[in-house]
Amino acid sequence: MTDNLNYRGxxxxxxGWVTAIATSSESPDMILSSSxxxxxxxxxxxxxxxxxxGIPRKSLRGHNSAVQDxxxxxxxxxxxxxxxxxTLRLWDLSTGNTTRRFVGxxxxVLSVSFSADNRQIVSGSRDKTIKLWNTLGECKFTITEDAHTEWVSCVRFSPNPANPxxxxxxxxxxxxxxxxxxxxLRTNHLGHTGYINTVTVSPDGSLCASGGKDGITMLWDLNxxxxxxxLEGKGDDIINALVFSPNRYWLCAATSSCIKIWDLESKSVVDELKPEFAFVGKKSQPPQCISLAWSADGQTLFGGYTDNIIRVWTVAVLLVLGGIILFVDIGSWNSGILGVFIVTGLLCLSWKWFNIVVGCIIMVVGIFYIIMHFVGATPSPSMSAVPNNSSTTNLNPGQTGAQYTNPDMDHQPSMTQNYN
Structure with a gap:
């Protein structure tokens, strides 16, 4: 079984350029974007x-210049x-109003982040400072000792309360x-040869990834x-954004040429997303992806581009059952969209906008029918749905996260997780 991403819309x-995208597990049918x-x-x-x-529901306005994050x-x-x-602004999403302005x-201001308990806020700026705020808009601390000597392009809290x-x-x-x-200051991580555009922290708080001008993604052990x-890229491929998958051992990198999906266990690229762009001449530069976000269930990837558009991909799975290759377009468990196709192009089963429980029962029955009809034999207990040379990912309806373990102990920390 292998996972790939399909363009959905x-x-x-x-x-203006889409500079950042945010998703929430509490509101799976809503996302936010800045521009x-x-x-x-x-x-x-x-x-x-x-x-x-999707469609725009509200436009939150009040800033006098570009919104970067x-x-x-x-x-x-x-x-x-x-x-x-x-400035920073705190918005009440139920009303669309600004509740606080943060001046200082x-x-x-290039980056902002909430602490895990939502009680603290951190910001980074072209003034080379990092500031800590409370939710009342009061600056509680400005980091000056061991501070950065150039623009602070990205700041992120670790989501792990045990390692704040x-x-x-x-x-x-x-x-x-x-x-x-x-x-x-706890640690200085050195190694990049160009400016850094982005840092991101893994969902369990154990890993950090960074990238920028040199086109190299560096992984750091926060513990x-x-x-x-x-992870080496092309020499001229600037990294604009990075994001960890919430339920797969993947790291996604938005570069100047494409979106790369890295499998951190094998340290290999499992997919490259290169959408087709209209009206791009031979001498003109195609739009770049500069922002990334996963849906909370890890099934949908959003990319913000310099042509002002957000492009969307969903995870699809290739299943090998008794010699038959099935293409399963999962979409999102919240969306109620599921399709099962034979790779040759023949549509075997397709259901849309269905109750997910009933749909999964139908899917199991349908796959069994396909095996019986085309293979002509009763599946034996030894029949495997996974090729011997493939990594496995368990996708269970209703499961909000997935366990995955990184066995490469010589190069990176143990990462057994169950993200809820």
């Missing part, structure tokens, strides 16, 4: 077959935005890990404070 509504058009859009996901994956609180009630107007930076740290990346080519309780390994 797009979200159209911004009039250089000075707005944050709240989207309702419709998952239409015609290519429109947006995040959602863990309860799905509030959003934080960071802008080139040197002297340069464009902040990770920051900068144009000074350094990834820094900070103790949250004392706001003191032991060491470099694990690097």
């Amino acid at each position: 797009q979200l159209v509504g911004h009039s 250089r058009d000075k707005s944050v859009i709240v989207w309702s996901l419709t998952r239409d077959d015609e290519g429109n994956f 947006v995040v959602i609180s863990s309860d799905g009630q509030f959003a934080l935005s960071a802008s080139w107007d040197k 930076h002297t340069g464009d 740290v902040i990770v920051s990346g900068s144009w000074d080519k350094v990834v820094k890990v900070w103790e949250l309780t004392k706001c003191k 032991e404070g060491k470099h694990l390994y690097s």
